[in-house]
Amino acid sequence: MKILYLGCKTGTSGDRANALQRLGHEVEILDVFDCVRKLPLIGAWHRYLGFVGLASFIRTWVLDRLAGRSGLDLVWVDSGGLVSRELVEDLKRLGKRVLNYNVDDPYGSRDVNAWVQYRRAVRAYDLVVVVRKENVEEAHSLGARKVLLVYRSADEVTHAPIQLSPEDRAKWATEVLFVGTAFPERGPFFAELVKYSVPLSIYGSRWEKLREWNTIRPYWKGPGLVEKYTYAAAIQSAKVCLGLVSKGNRDLHTTRSLEIPSLGGVFCSERTDEHLTLYEENKEAVFWNSAEECAAKCHALLADDAWRRSVAENGRQRYLKNGWTNEKVAEKILRAAFE
Secondary structure: OEEEEEOOOOHHHHHHHHHHHHOOOEEEEEOHHHHOOOOOOHHHHHHHHOOOOOHHHHHHHHHHHOOOOOOEEEEEEEOOOOOOHHHHHHHHOOEEEEEEEOOOOOOOOOOOOOOHHHHHHHHHOOEEEEOOHHHHHHHHHOOOOOEEEOOOOEOOOOOOOOOOOHHHHHHHOEEEEEEOOOOOOHHHHHHHHHHOOOOEEEEOOOHHHOOOHHHHHHHEEEOOOOOHHHHHHHHHHEEEEEEOOOOOOOOOOOOHHHHHHHOOOOEEEEOOHHHHHHOOEOOOEEEEOOHHHHHHHHHHHHOOHHHHHHHHHHHHHHHHHHOOEHHHHHHHHHHHHHO
16 A cells, blocks of 8 residues: 655654554655744744644645655545645545544643644544544544544554663663653652652653652653663663553553553553553552552562562563554554545
8 A cells, every 4th residue: 555644753653654664555754844843933833823824834845745646545644733624635635545643632622722723624534543532522523524443552663672781771770660741740649659758760851840840850860761772671671660641631541551561561550441441450550549559559569579570471461462553553544444
């Protein structure tokens, strides 16, 4: 299949494009964000104005780079915050199907106006793929023709366990690890974990903006781990890996819910309906409802090497059995697009 992929070449978006290539498809990647990346105040323009005033410019930029294209089987728009309804209509003249896959919550309120263009474009796609139950009805209410609900997925290559040298394992060794961005609700939560003497190591951005920064600062080890090797090394070298859902994003699971077990880490996360569907509690993952319970679970795991090894192995086997991997999810999406 000949696929045009409008999405980032790196991160989880790049992983999805690579999965399509591994499935044998001919994939051309066009990163739409390249056209606005160097514009001043682009982050604020995206979040608060939803690229209002730039839609025509972005549309022209994309179409200029696609001049002369024909015979596409599919256009896959990943995320789609920059893609207007008019541009989707243009893309439909290039490919047999145009779909959107979005792991964020473009129907919620956390990101202010960042998804204005996306919401306007929903009705134009042949298929809209979402990762939370609420989004199904919300997409239909905006005129979506066909909506597919999937879980997020980890990548067969990027999130496969790696061989670590003793030196690297010692370098990245941690007791309780969290990798992720700071949100307002996470400040009080981690401050409480500190109060309960949980030996934390935190990597991620924006933590210095939290009111609890002075309490959390000794446990912050650096920015997010975006490089494949360092992320895998940190997960595999940690005794316990915390997973937190975003309240503002209405998450009941996140990509960490799949990536940590895929890498063989001990997944210790919030108790949600979706997590309880994905893993058997205390056997394949460990769950909690509060900071106090989380701290107790962390201390219990740290004190029991056999339990930790069992949870890590059982969790990875359950993840593989569940089949929420990029290649398998991509196959589900492609089938739905052409049904």
